[in-house]
Amino acid sequence: MIAARGSDDHGVTGGAAPHVPVLIEEVIEHLAPMAGETFIDGTFGAGGYTGRILDTGASVIAIDRDPTALEAGQSMVAASDGRLTLVEGRFSDLDQLAADQGHEKVDGVVLDVGVSSMQLDRAERGFSFRQDGPLDMRMGGDGPTASDVVNTMEPRDLARVIAVLGEERKARLVVAAIMRARADRAITTTGELAEIVSRAIGRQKFGEIHPATRTFQALRIFVNRELDELADALAASERVLAEGGRLVVVAFHSLEDRIVKRFLADRSAERAGGSRHMPEAQLEPPTFTLLTRGTVSPGEAEVDSNPRARSARLRAARRTAAPSRALDKTAIGVPDLPSFSIGRPS
Template sequence: MTTGDGSKGGIAGGSDRHVPVLLAEVIEHLAPVAGGVVIDGTFGLGGYSRAILDAGASVIGIDRDPNAIADGQALVAEYQGRLHLVHGRFGDLDAIAAGQGHEKVDGVVLDIGVSSMQLDEAERGFSFRFDGPLDMRMSQEGPSAADVVNTMEARDLARIISVLGEERRAAAVARAITQDRVAKPYLRTSELAGLVERVVGKKPTDPIHPATRTFQALRIYVNQELDELGRALAAAERVLKPGGRLVIVSFHSLEDRIVKRFLAERSEVRAGGSRHMPERVLAAPTFTLAIKGAVVAGDTETARNPRARSAKLRAGIRTEAPARPFDAEAAGVPALPEFKVARS
């Protein structure tokens, strides 16, 4: 995912610090209408929500970050009853909608990953571009990235960095962390970035900083982002009306693979057979694909917002078929070590 998602950006509270990625395409495939109800499961700075509200629909905005909810109150006031903000996880979006009086909704939009607001605030510790505390918690509660790197076993750290960061030198990075933390724990983003750069090495031709993959892995692990994505897809399937739209913007291959597999499996009617294996009839499809493949940002948008380069949009339209149980393993959600303190 690069260092994070491309930006929730928006203008909650009147700010215009960032422009949401693929905004026109999101609204096109979400197709909000006057009187409809849409869940923005990753409210951020409210860019998508504002566009949905401007189309006449009402919005239930969800965010794990209490700062996003606080900053969005000006937008709540501006739209006079059509925007409801809830501090929570998007994996619970169906329960949150029910709590707002909506058993079914017309649309769900998810912009996966960390927001520009979080990346740009040094004190949140998401990025090594700014020195700050090694935190990375979207919800500002639970174990931090510092807790993970200073207490987990080397083999568990290596798996996290390898699987979630796709870092080839994960074992060496994890070994160096566990050796060096004995003398001094890692508490600052600059400290950890420096260690990773020393272990991985940096070539002038490298397109990204050598610490990028390790920071990505820790952020995803700390916030359980892939598990939450799986839960959110299943919740969206349960809460959408027939004809309701699901639109997801993701920013790296791990997320996109889960979304792609989910929509492919949920839109499939029957699996192919052979002379050795008879055709297997599947449950009725719960989605039809709104688009084939993925929508990506054009040259104009990527020139304006480099974070948009890795963005992929996928979308589905809900059928009348009943929702199915979600199989995390089949969807590609990786099994990861539980957070636990290393043995002394």
């Protein structure tokens, strides 16, 4: 929910920047929090959205995979008069995490999708190619690192990851260069990988994004299963929102926004239920009513003061009384990608 999400380099670069909540006024407008209500902030980060929700007198269950973010938020907890609960976990589990705190239903959910500037600005986290550090990229501390993927994944699978998640047209050239490098020795730092990719694609020209931008984006999304997590979080939001509850999602690149768009389009329309063997199957009623037509984008003033907000896109919807539906990830645009585990190619 902070400035680095939506950077011109797709959330993988950038130097130190203030932790500025993106589209904060628009988020609060569509969430419409009131005293006595309970909200879930699925991506706590630096607490920008949470702070503004608390200012209205509402309560917040704030979730983050990064324990350092939760540690930094303890002062906000102390000042909240018991209205803020910080929970370490994945926002894909937000309905269960809320239930663990005694809330089967909530009045609103806000999701700010992407990597935070706190993570980008720490070289040891391995997200940025402008700061040399370990090739990690994990938002939490578990699972394979980007180094594991780069050094052990099968070439064909790695090329697909970079082509699909990074939308990199020269993915095969990039992977060929990675194969040559890792045959000599393991690629362990962000600087090493950035140099390998730059040589394969060509040096950065004035006005163009860094050659490694798309490769780093792809690895970060893959390592953290970000698109699967987003789809699961949308479905979890549908389950946990009370009738009339508001869902607000801020996304920063086309892959994320496409999933949100398709999910809300599907959920705001009637869908045929039952079986094809039952010709009079009833239609399932919509589970959401759209609050935004298309997307809400930052104004010129916000972009001028916070250039990293430029690519942010907001979508919002209100929960109906209809029962939640099963989730079809493929139908809403989550790509089918190779599986991967540490030390074993997929």
